[in-house]
Amino acid sequence: MYDLTVIIPLFKGEFNIGSIIREVDEVFSRNSIHGEILIVDDNFSDRTIEIVRDLQKTNTHISLIVRKEDHGLFQSVIEGFRQAQSDIILVIDTDLSHLSTHIPQMLAEIRAGNDLVIGSRFMEGGGIKKWPLKRRILSIGTTFPGRVLFPEIRDPVSGFFAVKKSVVEHAPLKPRGYKILLEVLGKGTWEKEKEIPLEFVDRAIGASKWGGRTLVEYAAQVIDNAWYSWNHHDSVVWQEWMKLFKFGMVGLSGIVINEGVLIYLKECVHFTLPVASIFAIELSIVSNFIWNDLWTFKSDKQHALGHRWHRFLSYQVISVGGAVINFVILNVLGFYIGVDYRIANIIGILIAFAWNFLINRNVTWKKSE
Numbered sequence: 001m002y003d004l005t006v007i008i009p010l011f012k013g014e015f016n017i018g019s020i021i022r023e024v025d026e027v028f029s030r031n032s033i034h035g036e037i038l039i040v041d042d043n044f045s046d047r048t049i050e051i052v053r054d055l056q057k058t059n060t061h062i063s064l065i066v067r068k069e070d071h072g073l074f075q076s077v078i079e080g081f082r083q084a085q086s087d088i089i090l091v092i093d094t095d096l097s098h099l100s101t102h103i104p105q106m107l108a109e110i111r112a113g114n115d116l117v118i119g120s121r122f123m124e125g126g127g128i129k130k131w132p133l134k135r136r137i138l139s140i141g142t143t144f145p146g147r148v149l150f151p152e153i154r155d156p157v158s159g160f161f162a163v164k165k166s167v168v169e170h171a172p173l174k175p176r177g178y179k180i181l182l183e184v185l186g187k188g189t190w191e192k193e194k195e196i197p198l199e200f201v202d203r204a205i206g207a208s209k210w211g212g213r214t215l216v217e218y219a220a221q222v223i224d225n226a227w228y229s230w231n232h233h234d235s236v237v238w239q240e241w242m243k244l245f246k247f248g249m250v251g252l253s254g255i256v257i258n259e260g261v262l263i264y265l266k267e268c269v270h271f272t273l274p275v276a277s278i279f280a281i282e283l284s285i286v287s288n289f290i291w292n293d294l295w296t297f298k299s300d301k302q303h304a305l306g307h308r309w310h311r312f313l314s315y316q317v318i319s320v321g322g323a324v325i326n327f328v329i330l331n332v333l334g335f336y337i338g339v340d341y342r343i344a345n346i347i348g349i350l351i352a353f354a355w356n357f358l359i360n361r362n363v364t365w366k367k368s369e
Contacts, residue, residue, distance in 0.1 A: 001085065001087075002034055002036040002061070002085050003033050003086060003088065004033055004034075004035040004036070004086055004088045004103070005035070005036040005038050005084035005085060005086040005088070005090070006035060006036070006037050006038065006090045006091075006092055006103065007040060007077060007081075007084065007089060008021075008024075008037065008038065008039050008092060008094055009042075009076035009077050009080065009091075009094070010039060010040065010042065010048055010076070010094055011044055011071070011076075012044050012048075013041070013048045013094050014046040014047040014048045016094055017048055017051055017094065018051055018055070020092075020100070021039075023100045024037055024092070024100050025037065027100050027103050028103075031103075033103070035086075036061050036063060036085050036086060037061060037063070038063045038080050038083065038084060039052050039063065039065070040067065040079055040080045041064065041065065041066050041067065041076075042067050042072075043066050049064070052064050063083070065079055065083060067079060070175075072175055074173075074175040078173055078175060081168045081169075084165060086165070087165045087166070088107060088110050088162060088163075088164060089162065089164075089165055089168075090103060090106060090107070090161070090162040090163075091160065091161055091162075091163075091180065091181075092160055093160065098119065098159065098200070102119055102160070102196065105196055106119070106161075106196065109196065110163075112194075114192050114194040115166075115167050115188075115190035115191060115192050115193060116161060116164075116167065116188075116190050116192075116194070117161060117194045117195075118153065118156075118181065118193065118196070119155075119158050119160035119161060119196060119197075120153075120154050120158060120195040120196065120198055121158065121198055121200045122143065123154050123155070123195055123197050126155075126197035126198050126199060127199050128200045143155065143156065145222045146179070146182050146222065149185075149186065149225055149237050149240065150185055150236065150237070151240065151361050152193075153193065153195065155195065156181060157179045157181060157218075158198070159181070163188070163190075164190075166189065167184065167188040167190045168184055168188050171183075171187045171188045171189065174221075179218055182222070182225065183225070185225075186224075186228060186235065186237055187225070187232075187235070190236070229241060243296055243297065244357060246292075246295055246296040247292060247357050248353070250292050250296060251288065251353060251356075253287065254284040254285070257287050258284040261276075261284070262276050262277060262280035265279055281323070285319045288319070289311075289315045289316075292315070292360070292365075293311060297361075297365040311365065314364040315360060318356060318359045318360050319356060321359070322355050322356040325348065325351055325352045325355055326345075326349055326351070326352040329344065329347060329348035329352075330344050330348045333347060333348070
């Protein structure tokens with residue numbers, strides 16, 4: 001049994017397969033890792049298979065799978081998952097965009113108790129080198145739908161990750177497109193993940209896989225993961241939907257409190273409207289925070305940054321920001337564009353709600369590193 005299996009999926013790989021194998025092999029040797037290098041080739045008519053078989057003559061830890069049908073990157077990785085001879089698996093690109101020097105750290109993080117370790121471009125210490133602005137914008141934009149499903153993970157579409165074999169062993173992974181990690185996150189059995197900073201460099205060999213068809217496949221994959229969660233309530237995505245639902249229910253209760261307090265203070269206590277409004281808004285914010293802290297984010301608050309008072313102050317500021325957003329949208333749409341004020345107000349409420357949930361989810365109740 002190996003300590004680690006590094007899966008290298010290939011198509012037209014004759015020009016760089018030797019380099020990537022040598023890099024991974026040197027990392028194994030320097031860090032005393034008893035590792036397997038698993039090459040999964042889609043049987044393109046070049047010299048890739050010949051090169052790998054030559055290397056196998058002097059390196060018994062190199063394995064080769066030749067797939068003669070149902071070609072595709074995703075299919076190759078799934079086949080690698082099935083045939084890996086270790087309990088820990090790492091997926092790496094063959095275009096030299098991912099630095100193999102991260103392998104020891106990723107292995108260590110799995111051994112430390114994480115089910116998944118992800119090389120992240122979008123965290124402090126990570127980044128994208130030598131990419132044109134257009135490709136940077138495309139990368140950030142395509143990451144957003146994945147972040148909606150997995151808000152705790154900053155790079156849910158990374159192509160460089162390590163995973164326990166048990167996470168994917170019984171997962172109903174559907175081969176589609178190139179975003180393998182998204183499928184693993186949505187359908188794998190995992191609880192604890194870790195992201196490490198990855199500085200992604202422009203591909204040394206090969207071309208970008210992005211295109212119109214890829215974007216369609218990616219959209220279909222996001223929808224499929226959402227649908228899967230609807231039928232599998234133990235999934236991470238479903239748990240996130242439930243937080244969104246609870247946050248909405250708490251928000252509705254806040255509206256009732258706001259309206260009730262406003263009417264009581266105005267009609268019974270005879271406060272002026274501005275003063276009554278301030279009290280009503282603040283009481284609804286306090287009520288919403290208490291319910292969200294005790295109910296919506298109950299599973300997260302023990303890991304969240306700071307004391308409850310810190311969370312409350314954060315929630316207060318974000319809620320005020322949401323109120324400002326609602327006010328601005330109402331007035332811009334109502335006065336300047338001519339939208340009916342009732343419709344404009346609903347649009348403002350929905351956008352403010354999205355703001356409040358996403359920012360609070362990633363700031364107020366964000367889990368500590």
